[in-house]
Amino acid sequence: MSKSLYESELKRLQAQLVEMQAWVQATGARVVVIFEGRDGAGKGSAIKRVAEYLNPRVARIVALPTPSARDKTRWYFQRYVPHLPAAGEIVLMDRSWYNRAGVERVMGYCTNDEYHRFLHQTPIFERMLVEDGIILLKYWFSVSDVEQESRFRSRGNDPMRRWKLSPNDVLSITKWEDYSRAKDTMLVHTDIPEAPWIGVDGDDKRRARINMIAHLLARVPYQLMEREAVVIPERPRSGGYERPPRDEMTFVPDHAAEVEHRHKKHSK
Template sequence: MIDQLSRIKAEIADSFDEELEMQMEEDRLDELVAEGLSEEAEPTIDRKLYFRELFRLQHELVRLQDWVQHKQLKVVVLFEGRDSAGKGGAIKRVTQRLNPRVCRVVALPAPTEREKNQWYFQRYVPHLPSAGEMVLFDRSWYNRAGVERVMGFCTPAELDDFFHTVPEFERMLVRSGIILIKYWFSITDEEQEFRFKMRIHDPLKQWKLSPMDMESRIHWEEYTKAKEEMLAKTHTEDAPWWVVQAVDKKKARLNCIAHLLQQIPYEDVPKPDIELPDRVRHDDYIRHPVAEEMYVPEVY
């Protein structure tokens, strides 16, 4: 009985280690502050409190997932913000304990030549959820109001058409039964500069930097103006924007998840009792050995 209890504890601890591994990686980056890349940061949320609340909120996300399946809801959550604003980290924490068949992430690459000549929203429509699904967009159709506008990838006429069309497009989604939630992750100029320098000095994170990221630093003010106009023109009663203060990444994740849970009333879903059936055994069954050369070497 003691051995069984120890194995159960080890299994639970192993599931927590997934989050701890991600967090230790971020803590390793924070140590680079000592190299003079940034002024001393303000104290963040207590580590124990962070993990306790994160695991509690993730448990609630599982309950929400069950409710979405049970009620056959269709949920779309948009994550927008500047480069390095923490959207990806928040999405990871939302999806970490969820069923990928129920909750999936959409992060589309740059449009192809064919997609550039389609109706602008056409490439996003196939990724919308069916009944019983949640879809998280890591950037969305709001690329047009942000990077495409600032970097000159769309014309002024296309931008005007977007602002004219997107409120009706989102009203159509809501009328169709989709629950649409839009988040903007907000960071300061200084914080973005700091996070970019973290990535530049860390070989494990350099892949996250793209030429477009570098350009975004040059065009900080243009992105600010674009964001302000976007929020003003697309913050509607049917699809309001919610701004997440994201300078403190841990607080941003907790606040975003807690708010997301408040947007969809949910309850416990009745579930039948589950019993593990006895394994059927046959006297003539023989488990044949695996050839030694097929095993992965046990280096550890």
């Protein structure tokens, strides 16, 4: 997919996401979108494109940190329940309760009993969410082992993206088959009619984003909402206000001027 065609279609889809957001607000709908998958498969970049033009007060990105000691003593789903949407909200989950079926299982961060309890309880939990009216969408981003390694190496050499590589990410290369088995087991137990898993081929990031967003829009039964025109009022006449002298306030240094000066100097 060419970059120009991708950018054109992405903008069209993002405009529809804004319309979907208006419908969610107007109707009080609740939407949860789960982004799961292989490390380096493009989950984060897809979330970024979905949320780019949405109101952050309406569409929240939830990416929970490592559970605290207290979290570990609570019912597993309890740490996620407070982040579920209220009426008129969209929640984009950058990883979710499925951590237990993936990294926690593979890396030994949970016991066998906790793992099997999760597989048993998850369909029950998700059916409860859907029964209560939540629109629950679950996306699994896949990527080939060759492409994953290539992206990891690219991140490792890029100081702007190196933070994306966690120790667990690096270890996922050596545990590729373990993660594959964990994913297969997870799908067997949690791919339910009320909340099915939807696969996203992430080897081509542009296609992955376009395909995922188009599917999201097709799955949310939104309608175009009539919105009142925004009328910008005339500015009233001055009432005699005078701004204090500029030198009485401290401004940020004019770094832009320094950049322009250096640019002109080197371009001569």
